[in-house]
Amino acid sequence: MIPLYLFHVTAVEHSESALWTCLICNIFVVASGIVFMYKLFTQKDVRKSGIIFAIAIVINYIFIAIFGDPFDLLG
Structure with missing residues (x-):
C-alpha cells in the first residue's frame, strides 16, 4: 500500500523501513518546498529556506539511489 503513496512502482522489492524513510523524506521535501515558495513570493529572506x-x-x-534502483530517479 505504501508504494501507492510514493507514486512509483518498480520491479525492485523495497523493505518497509526503506519505504517509510523515503515517505518521510518526501513529506519533508514538499513541506520545505512550500515554505520556500511562500517566502519567495512574499519577498522575504529566502536564503535559509532555499538551502534547506x-x-x-x-x-x-x-535515499532513492541507495534504497531503489536508477529507474526510480527518472520518475
Whole structure:
C-alpha cells in the first residue's frame, strides 16, 4: 500500500523501513518546498529556506539511489 503513496512502482522489492524513510523524506521535501515558495513570493529572506530545500532534495535523491534502483530517479 505504501508504494501507492510514493507514486512509483518498480520491479525492485523495497523493505518497509526503506519505504517509510523515503515517505518521510518526501513529506519533508514538499513541506520545505512550500515554505520556500511562500517566502519567495512574499519577498522575504529566502536564503535559509532555499538551502534547506536544496539539502532535502539532495538527501531524497540519495535515499532513492541507495534504497531503489536508477529507474526510480527518472520518475
